[in-house]
Amino acid sequence: MESSGTTRRQATRQKLYEAAVTLIAEKGFSTTTVDEIADRAGVAKGTVYYNFKSKTELFEELLRHGVGLLTASLRAAAEESEERGGTRVEALDAMIRAGLAFIDRYPAFTQLYVAELWRTNRAWQSTLLVVRQEAVAVVEGVLRDGVRDGELSEEIDIPLTAAALVGMVLVAALDWQAFQPERSIDEVHSALSLLLHGRVSGR
Numbered sequence: 001m002e003s004s005g006t007t008r009r010q011a012t013r014q015k016l017y018e019a020a021v022t023l024i025a026e027k028g029f030s031t032t033t034v035d036e037i038a039d040r041a042g043v044a045k046g047t048v049y050y051n052f053k054s055k056t057e058l059f060e061e062l063l064r065h066g067v068g069l070l071t072a073s074l075r076a077a078a079e080e081s082e083e084r085g086g087t088r089v090e091a092l093d094a095m096i097r098a099g100l101a102f103i104d105r106y107p108a109f110t111q112l113y114v115a116e117l118w119r120t121n122r123a124w125q126s127t128l129l130v131v132r133q134e135a136v137a138v139v140e141g142v143l144r145d146g147v148r149d150g151e152l153s154e155e156i157d158i159p160l161t162a163a164a165l166v167g168m169v170l171v172a173a174l175d176w177q178a179f180q181p182e183r184s185i186d187e188v189h190s191a192l193s194l195l196l197h198g199r200v201s202g203r
Helices: 004-027 034-041 045-051 055-083 088-105 107-117 125-148 158-179 185-196
Strands: none
Touching: 004 034, 004 045, 004 055, 004 107, 034 045, 034 055, 045 055, 055 088, 055 107, 055 125, 088 107, 088 125, 088 158, 088 185, 107 125, 107 158, 125 158, 158 185
């Protein structure tokens, strides 16, 4: 069992993550100060430094935490589909839905994550690549199982296909939130599901 101190610290870190992600999404990393993060989180500045050595470490841990949540939600969706006796394609479809639900819940984090993926001069670049691979690896595992069991074509390039599926969900969801917010998650999922099932050509 977790102690009350550990639980309290996790709750404080969660507040700091939420404050940091919204501020950095609004203002950018360099112009966001530790004072502002503490103020937005409703804690003393010293609390930030008690939990993280620096703003850079806070952001690095934020990325690790956020992508960890995404990875866990993708894995849970795949496992639930498998428990129901679903096919590998149904598992991938469930993961698309889970990814959209995650992005709908954490839009500011998703914007930051996608933006940071393309920057190469950041202190946390290596961490970001590691956690990105953890998320993509969950999709790769389902694809690999599908190929092994003969459900999916052996011609599939598993690493690229997994990255493409994750990228499709991220970019489509950001487009949905920024430019088509009136659409429901069901509509967006339905559109991406058609792509997954290869039914766009109309054949």
